[in-house]
Amino acid sequence: xxxxxxxxxxxxxxxxxxxIFHYSDGHRExxxxxxxxxxxxxSGFNSFSRIHRSFLVNRAFIKTHNxxxxxxxxxxxxxxxxxxRI
Numbered sequence: 639x640x641x642x643x644x645x646x647x648x649x650x651x652x653x654x655x656x657x658i659f660h661y662s663d664g665h666r667e668x669x670x671x672x673x674x675x676x677x678x679x680x681s682g683f684n685s686f687s688r689i690h691r692s693f694l695v696n697r698a699f700i701k702t703h704n705x706x707x708x709x710x711x712x713x714x715x716x717x718x719x720x721x722x723r724i
Contacts, residue, residue: 648699652692
């Protein structure tokens, strides 16, 4: 993983055995590894949190959240698991 680009990642989304990287400029990139692999790689950066079994989010891009969802700066709404409170 390109460590220099981690600040540009708004969130990662699980897609079976693939992971979709969502960047702050709006483009997406699909990689052929599971979300768990990237969660382990990004664990050194305290800015990433697993909010749901399907989402890993960069906290710098969170606008607000409530008990059931996270709203990103871009307006996208992501589900927030009950046991994964921020």
